[in-house]
Structure formats: C-alpha cells, structure tokens
Amino acid sequence: MTITGPITRHTDSAELPAVSLRDMIDGQTAGHLVVAADDWGWWTDLLDGHAVRTTTCMEEVVADGLVRAGLLSRRTQELTLTGAGRDVAAHRGFVRVTVRGWEPTFRQLSAARADHHIPAATEPENVARGCTDIARRRPEILAAVGGAIAGDTPGLTVDLGCADAGRIALLSALAPDERFVGVDIEDGVIADATADIAARGLSERISLLSGSVQSTEGRPAWLDDLDCDAVTTAMSFFLLHQLASDGGGIAAVLSGWMEWFPNLRRLVIGNGMELMAPSWTQQPWFSPTYEIYHAATGVRLWREHEYTDAFSELGWTVTQRHSDHTMLVTSILER
Ligand SMILES: C[S@@+](CC[C@H](N)C(=O)[O-])C[C@H]1O[C@@H](n2cnc3c(N)ncnc32)[C@H](O)[C@@H]1O
Structure with a gap:
C-alpha cells in the first residue's frame, strides 16, 4: 500500500483510547x-x-x-x-453541520479509495444554519465584536463568506448605526437570506451579494456593486483557512482584501485551529471531524501562530482574542 497523502500524527503508544461501537x-x-x-x-x-x-x-x-x-x-x-x-440543544449547530451539512462529503469516501482528495459536497443550507447556531450560543463573543464596531465611527462592515447572514443579523442589533454587507458563493443561500432579511425589516442596513471572496483569483464582479472605500471593518468566519489553502496562504488572501478595501481599519477573523492530539478522545469533540473533513477535501488547516504571523506581517495588531471550544478562535484586529 502506498500512502500519498500526509500523515500528520505519530504516536508511540501501542493502543490509543478508541471510539466505541455505541458512539x-x-x-x-x-x-x-x-x-x-x-x-x-x-x-x-x-x-x-x-x-x-x-x-x-x-x-x-x-x-x-x-x-x-x-x-x-x-x-x-x-x-x-x-x-x-x-x-x-445549545450545541446543536455542530450536530447539524456534521450529520446533515458534511455527510454527503464523507459519503464519497467509499468510492474515492484511489483519489488524492474528494470534492466538498456539502448541503450549504445546513452548513449555514449550523454555523449560525454555533455563533449564537456564544453571545459574549458576538457582543465583543458588536461592541468593537459600535465603539467606532459608524461605517460599513463586510462579512466575507456570510452564509445565511445570521451573524450579520445578530451584530446589526449590537451596532445599530453600522451598515452591513454580506457576500457568499452560494446563490441559493444568499437568495433565502435576502428574503429573510427583508421579512425582518432589516434591508435598509443589510445588503447581501453572491460571489466569491477569494482575493487571489482576480477582482470579482460583486465588488462593482459595493462602495469599497466605505468599508471600515472586514469579517470572515470559518472560511479563511480554505481560501488560504487554495490561494497561497493567509497573508496572500488578507492582503487581497486590504487592496479591495483601502480604508479598512478593523479585521475580525474566526477560524478553527489545527490541534495536534494523537487520538480523537484526546481532542475536543468535533475537532476530529473538522480535521478529517478537511484532510479528505484537501484543505489545509493552520496553526494559531501561522495566523498571528500573517497578521503582524501585514501590520495588524490583535486587540481581542476569544477562544471557543478550544479550537475555534475569533480575533479582533486593528491597525
Ligand atoms: C463554514 S461556512 C461559515 C459560515 C459563516 N461565515 C459562519 O461562520 O457563520 C463557510 C461559508 O463560506 C462560503 N464560501 C465558501 N467558499 C467561498 C468563496 N470562495 N467565496 C465566498 N464564500 C465562500 C460557504 O458557502 C459557506 O457559507
């Protein structure tokens, strides 16, 4: 048997604690x-x-x-x-992402024995809803982001990879003078979210656009619909690792966003960190699923110092760091 992919963990122990059949x-x-x-x-x-x-x-x-x-x-x-x-109930977003959102991707493994990677085949609506539920259960982290935005001169905040705009809707209540724009590559998710935002009477302050936010692949058309000079805060949650993996690293993607939005003074970056425990049972739940999903789909995960190195290389200072469930880290950065 030839193993072509990377093996990320080694352990000397003969038998690691195992997941059970009941699990x-x-x-x-x-x-x-x-x-x-x-x-x-x-x-x-x-x-x-x-x-x-x-x-x-x-x-x-x-x-x-x-x-x-x-x-x-x-x-x-x-x-x-x-x-x-x-x-x-509080953590049901993780259950939804795993059981419903990512299941079609894992299902492909059986037919992919000879492949290097499998394409992500998610159910985008379920990933979006699960992610919003994951965000909602930590109101103090949302309050910190909302407080940082509300404590500054009102501007325009863009959420890159906004999914169903759940975070934007929650933040718009915390920063009532800010305007928000969300962008996501999933047209159907954006169409449903746009209808939802309108039904909730939030359309005056929140606009949603569909398209890619990958900054290393040229200038996307949706930027023409946006007053880029007005953007003062750029946020991105649980997407930068993927864009960085496809597009030349964290700093390359961030510097593209800095070119798109020249007056940016705040970044809010949330991401899952790679944790290096040898066995599943030594990791927080969800962490093994997160790592194996990304290994199978060929997306690199990044260590925390790789984020902080890229931030400082580009002149950003971390003013707040919030960790959630050990592996999910949200950083608020200013310059
Ligand atoms: C894991 S979800 C995170 C959703 C949301 N940011 C949150 O944390 O609540 C990743 C999101 O990024 C979107 N996405 C993936 N690739 C993208 C791209 N190139 N441009 C814009 N959005 C993208 C997906 O459709 C999905 O909604």
Whole structure:
C-alpha cells in the first residue's frame, strides 16, 4: 500500500483510547433525531422554557428516542430538557453541520479509495444554519465584536463568506448605526437570506451579494456593486483557512482584501485551529471531524501562530482574542 497523502500524527503508544461501537451506531441515530427535533423548533422552544407535546406518530418516535437517549424527560404529556439535553440543544449547530451539512462529503469516501482528495459536497443550507447556531450560543463573543464596531465611527462592515447572514443579523442589533454587507458563493443561500432579511425589516442596513471572496483569483464582479472605500471593518468566519489553502496562504488572501478595501481599519477573523492530539478522545469533540473533513477535501488547516504571523506581517495588531471550544478562535484586529 502506498500512502500519498500526509500523515500528520505519530504516536508511540501501542493502543490509543478508541471510539466505541455505541458512539458510531447509536450516536449517528441520536444525531438524526436531534436535527429532526431542531427542524421542528423543539430545541428553541425548550431552551426558551416551553415544554413540548407530541401530536403525531413521528414526533412520538423522535421524542421516545430522545427520552431514551437521556436528552429529554417526560412528565405527564410534557417533554422537558434534561441537563444533557440542554447541553446538546445549545450545541446543536455542530450536530447539524456534521450529520446533515458534511455527510454527503464523507459519503464519497467509499468510492474515492484511489483519489488524492474528494470534492466538498456539502448541503450549504445546513452548513449555514449550523454555523449560525454555533455563533449564537456564544453571545459574549458576538457582543465583543458588536461592541468593537459600535465603539467606532459608524461605517460599513463586510462579512466575507456570510452564509445565511445570521451573524450579520445578530451584530446589526449590537451596532445599530453600522451598515452591513454580506457576500457568499452560494446563490441559493444568499437568495433565502435576502428574503429573510427583508421579512425582518432589516434591508435598509443589510445588503447581501453572491460571489466569491477569494482575493487571489482576480477582482470579482460583486465588488462593482459595493462602495469599497466605505468599508471600515472586514469579517470572515470559518472560511479563511480554505481560501488560504487554495490561494497561497493567509497573508496572500488578507492582503487581497486590504487592496479591495483601502480604508479598512478593523479585521475580525474566526477560524478553527489545527490541534495536534494523537487520538480523537484526546481532542475536543468535533475537532476530529473538522480535521478529517478537511484532510479528505484537501484543505489545509493552520496553526494559531501561522495566523498571528500573517497578521503582524501585514501590520495588524490583535486587540481581542476569544477562544471557543478550544479550537475555534475569533480575533479582533486593528491597525
Ligand atoms: C463554514 S461556512 C461559515 C459560515 C459563516 N461565515 C459562519 O461562520 O457563520 C463557510 C461559508 O463560506 C462560503 N464560501 C465558501 N467558499 C467561498 C468563496 N470562495 N467565496 C465566498 N464564500 C465562500 C460557504 O458557502 C459557506 O457559507
């Protein structure tokens, strides 16, 4: 057997702690139940303190599974959260990204034995919704970003790779005098998000555009629809690693954005860091999935010092660093 891809970890220990059969088999089923309950709005209701009652056979199937999994408890006819259920409800965005958003990509592995990489084949709406739920569960990080924007002269903030504009909508409430523009490559996600923003009466302050934000591939057409000189803050969450992997490194992508927006004075960069633990069980959950998804799709992950080196090379100072779940780091940078 010839291994052509990189092997990133070595360990001397003969046997590493293993994931269990139950993790694999029943864990996957639990994930599907959690996503279905989320699509029915149960977790939002339960976290808001409203009990859930089942009214159909299929709701009963899902409820029964979640009760037996220890995530819901049933008293009389009402379902409420257990302690473990509260934790899962808060983190359900990770479940959605893994079980629904990335599953079509992992499914390709079987047919890709001889391939160097597989193409990402995500469900973009589920990745978008999952990412917004991941952001929403750490309001203090959003408050720090919103506070930095609101504490400055009002300007125009652009979110590069904005997905369903969930972060923009949340930040627009925290920085009420700022205008926002979101850009994402997924036309369908942008179309749905544009309708949602309009329905919420936010269209005057928030515009969404579709197109690529890869700055190392020439000037995209959507820039012509934007007053680039007015942009004072550029944000990008959980995309820079991919753009940097395809486009010559972190500094190359950032310097392209700095050329597009000459009056930029703030950057907000969120990304998943590469963690180098030898076994899954030594990493925070989601971290192995994140790393294996990227290894399979040929996207490089970057260590934290590679981000900070690129930031300082380009004259940016990290004014705030917020870590979330160890591996997800948001930096606010000024110059
Ligand atoms: C992992 S999601 C992160 C979403 C969002 N930034 C967040 O963290 O909540 C990555 C997003 O980048 C978008 N994307 C991928 N490649 C892109 C590109 N070249 N230009 C613009 N958006 C891109 C995807 O469609 C997806 O919405």
